[in-house]
Amino acid sequence: MSSKFCNQLFMGCGITGMKMLDSNSVPLCVTSPPFGNIRDYGGQEFYFKPMARELWRVIMSGGVLCWHVQDQVVDGRETGESINQAAYFLEIGFQLHTTLVVEGSVISKYQNRYGQPIQHVFVFSKGKTRVFNxxxxxxxxxxxxxxxxxxxxxxxxxxxxxxxxxxx
Missing domain, CATH: 1.20.5 (Single alpha-helices involved in coiled-coils or other helix-helix interfaces)
Structure with a gap:
């Protein structure tokens, strides 16, 4: 694994930043990408599929990706984007190691549903995990x-x- 970027902080496009990394060089990635269009990220676009493919490239065999997402509520219904993202990670080769759930309040500003959608932390691995702590x-x-x-x-x-x- 190349250590040229160890203990350094970069600000910018995640895809562009990962292109600077060697293939199979990252043992663990913990990330919380934009939750749909809930916020304006300074006009920056979020390109999920290229991001997922680049994560597959840089994460080493036995490495882990923790992907923290939440669906949006549009017209009183959840978008299901978190499920679509998890399915794509499986499609490109990641294995779903475990799923953590962050539960929100049951009080809702919507009249036709219970509370905000839950947040998922999908823990994927690239093959069998090397370490479990x-x-x-x-x-x-x-x-x-x-x-x-x-x-x-x-x-x-x-x-x-x-x-x-x-x-x-």
Missing amino acids: PIVDVPNKGAGQLQTFKERLREAIGTRLKGEYIKR
């Missing part, structure tokens, strides 16, 4: 309570600072 969670003092992400994060960080790790 399971998440070791900290005790959840707010289990069963509705908490914001910031509240849960603050609780988790505070617990770690006190040295109360879960022993395996």
Whole structure:
């Protein structure tokens, strides 16, 4: 693996940036691409299929891609774009290793549906994963309570600072 870009931050088009990388040189990519047209990204277009193909090229055998997406709601219905994207990753050769779900609130600004669509983190691998490091969670003092992400994060960080790790 080439280390010419290790520990460097680049700003620009992801496709153009990946073209600077060697093939099969990235062990892990964690990304959250635009969720449809929810925001204006300074007039920048998002080209999903070329992005997916470039990710396939740069991720090494046994490497992992974490793709965090959410469908838009248009006319009260979800677009299904996340499903289409996952299907395309499978079509070009990635394997679906696991799917994580980020649940939103059940309160909705729409009158004909429950809440916002869930967010998916599709964890793909290029072949069999080289490494698996399971998440070791900290005790959840707010289990069963509705908490914001910031509240849960603050609780988790505070617990770690006190040295109360879960022993395996």
